[in-house]
Amino acid sequence: MRRFSPALAALPLLLGACGGATEPSASASPTGDGKAWVNVEPGKPTTSATSRSTGTPRPGLPPVSFLPQSSACANLWNEDLGKVFIPMIVTSGEGSLKVQWPNRYGHRYRVAAVNQEIVTGAQPEPVWQTVTTGAECTGSATISGLRSGAAYVVWLDAPDTPRGPDNSRGLYSGRSEIVKIG
Numbered sequence: 001m002r003r004f005s006p007a008l009a010a011l012p013l014l015l016g017a018c019g020g021a022t023e024p025s026a027s028a029s030p031t032g033d034g035k036a037w038v039n040v041e042p043g044k045p046t047t048s049a050t051s052r053s054t055g056t057p058r059p060g061l062p063p064v065s066f067l068p069q070s071s072a073c074a075n076l077w078n079e080d081l082g083k084v085f086i087p088m089i090v091t092s093g094e095g096s097l098k099v100q101w102p103n104r105y106g107h108r109y110r111v112a113a114v115n116q117e118i119v120t121g122a123q124p125e126p127v128w129q130t131v132t133t134g135a136e137c138t139g140s141a142t143i144s145g146l147r148s149g150a151a152y153v154v155w156l157d158a159p160d161t162p163r164g165p166d167n168s169r170g171l172y173s174g175r176s177e178i179v180k181i182g
Contacts, residue, residue, distance in 0.1 A: 086174030090154050092182045096144040099154050101174060103139040106160030108132055113143045116151040116178055126155065151178050 086105060091098040099111050112126035133139040146152060156174035163169055 083171060086156055086158060086171045088154065088156055088174045088176050090176045090179050092179055093142075094182060095146050095148055096142055097146060097152065097154060097179060097181070098140065098142050099156065099176075100138050100140045101156055103133045103136055105158035105170060105172065106162060107134070108158075108160050109139055109141075110157040110159070111141045111143060112155050113146055113152040114155060115147070116153060128157070146181050148181050151180050153178055 086101050089100040091100075097113055101109070109131045110128045111131060112128045114126045115124075129141060129143060131139060131141045143154070154174075154176040158172045158174075161170045161172040
């Protein structure tokens with residue numbers, strides 16, 4: 001029994017904290033003096049808490065402002081995740097094709113328009129045009145000398161594609177859908 005004497009000695013102190021000398025009382029209306037009160041009599045009305053705040057509530061988030069977008073970055077390119085090819089916009093012109101792509105795969109590109117006409121024998125080699133870009137957001141090239149009414153597929157090659165932090169190679173080629181020259 002001696003082993004439990006410290007626990008028994010602390011028991012009155014612990015139990016004394018559970019109750020006080022005064023009982024809380026309830027009133028049908030709050031006193032308005034700002035002190036907290038408790039309703040301990042069942043069946044008596046309890047008023048709901050009121051807000052002491054005046055004015056408009058504070059917003060949960062700070063105001064948002066967006067950075068201006070220059071006209072050079074007007075094309076919103078899709079993200080590369082899950083993509084196999086560099087995205088391109090190809091616009092048909094009179095005997096030409098205008099090609100645009102996001103300029104984030106290096107600064108040296110090659111583009112070619114490949115005629116989709118069926119030929120017998122060896123296929124003609126595509127004529128590659130080398131394009132060097134600067135700091136602009138969109139790379140572009142115009143391929144001219146194409147036959148009106150013919151269907152072409154545009155290929156884009158980015159031989160200097162930068163590597164990611166894990167040494168993986170980014171997208172390095174692009175291909176358009178079939179485009180008919182106007």
